[in-house]
Amino acid sequence: MKRTHYNGELRLEHVGLEVSLIGWVSxxxxxxQLNFIDLRDRSGICQLLFSEQFSDQIKPVRNEYLLHVHGKVVERKDKNPELPTGDIEIEVSSFEIVNTAKTTPLIIADETDALEDTRLEYRYLDLRRPVMQKKLIMRHQITRSMxxxxxxxxxIEIETPMLGKSTPEGxxxxxVPSRVHPGSFYALPQSPQLYKQLLMISGFERxxxxxxxxxxxDLxxxxxxxxxxxxxxxxxxxxxxxxxxxxEMLVKLMKEVKGIDVQAPFLRLTYREAMNRYGSDKPDNRFDIELQELTDVFENTEFQVFRSVIDSKGSIKGIVVPDFAHISRKQIDAFTALAKKNGAKGLVVLKALDSDLTGSARKFLKDSEVKALYERLRLKENDCLFIVSDQWLKTCTVLGALRNEIGSQLHLKHKDEFSFLWVTEFPMFEYSEELGxxxxxxxxxxxxxxxxxxxxDTDVESVRANAYDIVLNGYELGGGSLRIYDNHLQEKIFELLGFSEQQIKDKFGFFIDAFQYGTPPHGGLAFGLDRIAMILSESDSIRDVIAFPKNANAKCPMSKAPTPVDQSQLDELHIVISDSK
Amino acid sequence: MKRTHYNGELRLEHVGLEVSLIGWVSxxxxxxQLNFIDLRDRSGICQLLFSEQFSDQIKPVRNEYLLHVHGKVVERKDKNPELPTGDIEIEVSSFEIVNTAKTTPLIIADETDALEDTRLEYRYLDLRRPVMQKKLIMRHQITRSMxxxxxxxxxIEIETPMLGKSTPEGxxxxxVPSRVHPGSFYALPQSPQLYKQLLMISGFERxxxxxxxxxxxDLxxxxxxxxxxxxxxxxxxxxxxxxxxxxEMLVKLMKEVKGIDVQAPFLRLTYREAMNRYGSDKPDNRFDIELQELTDVFENTEFQVFRSVIDSKGSIKGIVVPDFAHISRKQIDAFTALAKKNGAKGLVVLKALDSDLTGSARKFLKDSEVKALYERLRLKENDCLFIVSDQWLKTCTVLGALRNEIGSQLHLKHKDEFSFLWVTEFPMFEYSEELGxxxxxxxxxxxxxxxxxxxxDTDVESVRANAYDIVLNGYELGGGSLRIYDNHLQEKIFELLGFSEQQIKDKFGFFIDAFQYGTPPHGGLAFGLDRIAMILSESDSIRDVIAFPKNANAKCPMSKAPTPVDQSQLDELHIVISDSK
Known part of the structure; x- marks a missing residue:
């Protein structure tokens, strides 16, 4: 089956050429007696013109039939500026039906109203939609560039094991039950972390x-x-x-895949600064709203909510949203609910109206405090001010969540805008209430x-790590760290984490052993490819950049996996399904 | 830690340069009072010269210590032509010990006498051996080139699911037990066969x-x-x-990775020709010995063994091994055992001596038959002739196995010689005694x-498929086929295979459905990367081109995977280990 061109590449300059095309009837x-067909392949669409002589032969042809077509490129009278090939059409001289098609359960077009489970059940048809093909092709371009x-x-690319050891951490x-070793299991890797460090110990260097x-x-x-x-x-x-x-790698990527010049070096925020300014360790800085420090403004407050936070060395911060004073009681309730969902005890909402502030908390504020707020925040008429007071981390996190929600509601997050930044100097330790x-x-x-x-030795909580995350548009694209390569330091860290020697051996055994043989200083990171592909292809879900994804129930609606299996398969693996299900 | 050069790249032209190097003490x-150290990194080895002043500082340094070294490149007096850097050495001006090392459980050198399980247990050290690094680097070069x-x-590279549906075929x-769907299991993919065909149905085309x-x-x-x-x-x-x-892809690969010009088109043998000439559907044609047709020579034989084979339309073939008439009774017994292991009832061995043939079967042959053998096979003094008579396929297979063994014994398979060929026109069906x-x-x-x-409709066994294997040095590197894209033909094939409609639905359900929506003609193949890497790196085992392989017991001696897991993990998966173990 010969073709001379792809459907999407024909232009005015090809007029007069005899061409052969292959594609699906779109x-x-x-x-x-004239028939027109839009013929589609992975490159795009081209219009075919079938003269009267074909009117019988073309009759049975329906959408998604596969055709092999021969004809001449001619200039169109009614040009279609929407289509790259819109200036031309093909005067068909002969064609064959290569294959027929039933009516598809979803329409093969960029726009679809099909439910996602239908799309996933007939994924091979969903992937025929040009918009989906472009996403997967972009994913490939991303991997090529990187x-x-x-x-x-x-x-050097090195493949690490898929059948590894289960580690209860993380x-x-x-x-994966072992047939050869009854009662033993492999684990599928959560990441190649240990292996990549071992490869550094092996001297592969990169x-x-x-x-x-x-x-x-849970998905x-x-x-x-x-x-x-x-x-x-x-x-x-x-x-x-x-x-x-x-x-450098990401700049190249953005240029090659999106045609966008991103400037390096990227903004670098320490963890502390990211939290203080954006209330997030993966800030989306495509929009301006930033957290503002207000603790000192309320130094002498008599508002009991603020007073107790200040007395317990907490933190009061706010965000100002311009022209947002019109929000309703219902909206305020929703923001308050969001704040509480993120752990706040409450949310103070104040509107800048008539050079004063209004809102249920106004009555607890002194006029001098209102004045100070106006000055500190440069408040303007119709601004809306959200204040949270709590322990530092909570205050930041709650306002960060509000900021994000408001950014979405006000359509401040433009999908075609790309803002990279690094967050560095993460705290080395965090206290787990659960583990004590x-x-x-x-x-x-x-x-x-x-x-x-x-x-x-003195202030564990203040110890920062050589750990860094790369953030794009509020998503953590990836992260990494330098690794410890000194045995003594490693032992000290384990002690601080409360591990006994036996525990270290059980948890990290062979890996610790490896550190004794001339381990080089090393470090690295990992990027989430699905997420990069999702953001660069301006998709709403990572499922759109995965060829055959699972649904939110961890099931594949197409193959129906997971499924029950034959008893003989279980017997060979020495396992039985427990009754307790 | 700055380096100016890699250890392996320094040459006479660098003499006089001040350099910084990093590496392990080899x-x-x-x-x-003079000390010499061979410093190793992934690029190679360089000799360091430590003058008297360092004699104390260098004392604690032992093999596999990691050093950061500064000094001047000087010409060596005692040049080492074995080493690419053998013309120079580094006069060290200062150095630091970056990390120390215990005595390694295996010697870090190309030659090792360590047992494979030791090598696998300390794989991170085994991979420090330059020979192993070269293999994995070559594997990477292979993937890059392809x-x-x-x-x-x-x-377009598209990732297909790792957690798929279990299909009892194959x-x-x-x-992989599902936690969310108790009693159901995912299966790890045996190949992406169905998915890649679905991607063709989606129109990705390549x-x-x-x-x-x-x-x-079993491994x-x-x-x-x-x-x-x-x-x-x-x-x-x-x-x-x-x-x-x-x-074209393989020619490029051989040029880029091995520097060898391979000529395309490669030899193409039909399955029938490959079996007739080499007794194998993956022939190693680096050596000349070929199977010779002898059925007609024995048309009128009275040798009962041959007679019955001829009467039952079987096949008699032989191979001639020059200068092999000296083999002992013991060797003949071994070859006979090999023939029987491959299903032969016996093996006729005849030696060309004194213009006659000797051997236990000689007495059953007419002189005219001996003469005919001499003519047909152009026998020369001291040739050794092996004859097998059986059904065609068996005759071929047995002689193919003998041919291979003799090729190995006579060292006719040169690891640095690469012979590609295609085997085509495979039979579409084979009769399974087991399945009836x-x-x-x-x-x-x-x-x-x-x-x-x-x-x-008439002669199923003679139907050939558009299936093709690519063979290198007697290994099947890969194989593929064109696929059916016509529903009616597909149904006919299923009927011939004895499948009922229900069986088709159960076994291939969603996949068959997909074929109804304008399936394009398609076909492809798959290469075994591990095997390509093994052959090109001239290794004896695929374990040598896998960073962290399992041993023959499907275990990883390093991580100890597979291992027992916590009861809580099994509980979550709703499985228990059966007592029958």
Missing amino acids: KKRNFG REYLDQHGF ARDYL YYQFARCFRDE RADRQTDFTQVDIETSFLSEDEIISMME RYQASHHPFTQPMQEDIPLL | KKRNFG REYLDQHGF ARDYL YYQFARCFRDE RADRQTDFTQVDIETSFLSEDEIISMME RYQASHHPFTQPMQEDIPLL
């Missing part, structure tokens, strides 16, 4: 892998049973060197910042 | 994927729990077009050859 319409950069910079493992990773967690819009991680590790580089290199001890914010192999190492 | 030796070709030719599945595939079979030297498949599918191309394209019916030689979606379609 639309068919007739004017009297791979090319890594290849050019001496990185998320829930997917398990490693990458587009790695499939698995976490058996959300941007979660799947498994995901693809662009996993990177280097030896001998500083945090700055790693960050610069990754910026500190735990590593990233993982216990993360390197504490050199200047903070003395604090390990 | 060897340390002293002459009086990816580049595919990218340049409009192929090899044994690895199962797809590839470096896909991890899983088969729970051998060239088997692992999982393997990497270079999975390729195209629409609208003929078998010849697919084959030519793949040849025909089954598809490849899979039931394989396209029968157009000219053989009439034979579907």
